[in-house]
Amino acid sequence: MAPKKLYIKTYGCQMNVYDSERMAEAMGGEGYETTERPEDADMILLNTCHIREKAAEKVYSELGRYKGLKSARPDLKIGVAGCVAQAEGEEIMRRQPMVDLVVGPQSYHRLPEMEAKVRGGGKALDTDFPEEDKFDHLKGRPKAKRGPTAFLTVQEGCDKFCAFCVVPYTRGAEVSRPAERVLREARDLVERGVREITLLGQNVNAYHGHAGGLAGLIHALAEVDGLERIRFTTSHPNDMDEALIEAHGTCDKLMPYLHLPVQAGSDKILKRMNRQHTAEQYLRLIERLRAARPDLHLSGDFIVGFPEETEADFQATMDLIEAVEYGSAFSFKYSERPGTPAAERPQVPEDEKDDRLQRLQALLTKQQRSLQDAMVGRDVHVLFEKPGRLPGQMVGKSEYLHAVHVQAEGIAPGDLARIRIESSGPNSLKGVMNPL
Ligand code: 5AD
Numbered sequence: 085m086a087p088k089k090l091y092i093k094t095y096g097c098q099m100n101v102y103d104s105e106r107m108a109e110a111m112g113g114e115g116y117e118t119t120e121r122p123e124d125a126d127m128i129l130l131n132t133c134h135i136r137e138k139a140a141e142k143v144y145s146e147l148g149r150y151k152g153l154k155s156a157r158p159d160l161k162i163g164v165a166g167c168v169a170q171a172e173g174e175e176i177m178r179r180q181p182m183v184d185l186v187v188g189p190q191s192y193h194r195l196p197e198m199e200a201k202v203r204g205g206g207k208a209l210d211t212d213f214p215e216e217d218k219f220d221h222l223k224g225r226p227k228a229k230r231g232p233t234a235f236l237t238v239q240e241g242c243d244k245f246c247a248f249c250v251v252p253y254t255r256g257a258e259v260s261r262p263a264e265r266v267l268r269e270a271r272d273l274v275e276r277g278v279r280e281i282t283l284l285g286q287n288v289n290a291y292h293g294h295a296g297g298l299a300g301l302i303h304a305l306a307e308v309d310g311l312e313r314i315r316f317t318t319s320h321p322n323d324m325d326e327a328l329i330e331a332h333g334t335c336d337k338l339m340p341y342l343h344l345p346v347q348a349g350s351d352k353i354l355k356r357m358n359r360q361h362t363a364e365q366y367l368r369l370i371e372r373l374r375a376a377r378p379d380l381h382l383s384g385d386f387i388v389g390f391p392e393e394t395e396a397d398f399q400a401t402m403d404l405i406e407a408v409e410y411g412s413a414f415s416f417k418y419s420e421r422p423g424t425p426a427a428e429r430p431q432v433p434e435d436e437k438d439d440r441l442q443r444l445q446a447l448l449t450k451q452q453r454s455l456q457d458a459m460v461g462r463d464v465h466v467l468f469e470k471p472g473r474l475p476g477q478m479v480g481k482s483e484y485l486h487a488v489h490v491q492a493e494g495i496a497p498g499d500l501a502r503i504r505i506e507s508s509g510p511n512s513l514k515g516v517m518n519p520l
């Protein structure tokens with residue numbers, strides 16, 4: 085029998101990218117192959133994001149686009165997974181009767197049974213928070229070769245309840261996967277060609293699946309032969325403990341790049357966001373991290389136009405950015421999320437949010453560019469990932485996560501090499517092999 089085809093569209097964060105890979109593997113056990121073309125699919129799965137309003141709305145417009153396909157081929161099954169599924173499962177089924185299956189992020193191991201149910205003509209909805217480890221139950225992981233970099237989810241959920249954020253509601257309480265399971269998965273990835281692993285979690289530095297916390301897990305992973313690089317994302321400042329700060333100085337495999345969101349620079353706004361730290365505490369933490377690893381590149385998330393943010397509050401965010409100097413950053417206009425405390429507060433007008441976002445992004449882009457330009461003339465280590473667009477060109481990432489293009493024969497994906505940076509373009513660096 086010809087294999088059935090599965091089309092998965094992934095929205096949102098890297099944790100969804102990881103989950104989509106696991107869902108594809110689980111469905112592989114049921115005879116599905118993935119396809120890049122929804123027209124060819126027997127099943128379409130949208131792995132959704134609920135973090136901002138626009139992200140959720142995209143799901144409904146995407147579903148609308150499949151109406152024609154579904155009426156031409158009623159056998160086509162359509163499923164919604166991820167955080168929108170968790171938050172609005174029943175509403176999705178009501179609003180879009182063509183949806184056959186709704187599965188929340190904690191129930192992916194139940195997908196094969198759910199698929200059998202919809203194949204039989206029924207509907208399936210599962211948005212439970214079961215006790216069992218969903219990744220342990222996802223069978224059928226093929227031993228296929230992998231690229232040089234991979235994500236590995238070690239922690240899910242969040243107990244922080246920032247006043248703007250839906251994550252504690254959609255992904256539930258913090259849960260860590262035990263270190264032995266993570267190590268087993270890491271060894272398996274390395275056997276299949278992976279050289280760099282990014283540990284993922286909504287609040288990854290709160291990881292407690294190892295007695296030594298996330299630092300303990302990182303040191304254990306550093307013992308895995310063939311694994312060259314470790315990264316982790318995303319972290320809350322208050323969970324950055326001494327051992328993890330120290331690991332940035334002592335663990336050679338831990339890369340000098342840290343995503344540490346602060347969201348805002350005004351203490352009034354930080355308090356209303358329920359972030360549980362001040363701007364000064366964040367700046368002191370950055371100092372300690374830089375003392376452990378002086379060349380650390382920092383990345384952050386920022387929200388502008390949080391309820392009751394004044395121009396002076398916004399200026400405090402700009403001042404904090406000036407003080408830190410970020411190597412990269414993500415910034416967003418505050419988006420009202422029903423059910424979160426901030427949605428009830430007086431809102432900042434949209435044009436004000438637009439204006440602040442523009443000013444903030446101009447500053448962040450300037451910093452990003454100047455840190456990137458400062459790499460010219462320096463040597464970096466590049467893990468090569470794939471061929472570039474020009475013949476003979478390879479592209480990889482430096483330890484600071486800059487994309488680096490090199491024109492050289494004989495480099496293969498997965499190779500690590502010392503590269504002298506020669507020039508800096510809008511989004512990437514160019515360099516030459518420097519074996520000395
Ligand atoms: N509005 C705007 N941005 C948000 N984020 C989370 N919730 C919201 C919201 N309601 C941003 C935060 C977080 C990132 C993943 O998304 O900056 O760190």
Ligand code: SF4
Nearest residue numbers: 242244245246249251
């Ligand atoms: Fe959301 Fe991150 Fe705050 Fe948790 S720490 S509530 S995931 S923004």
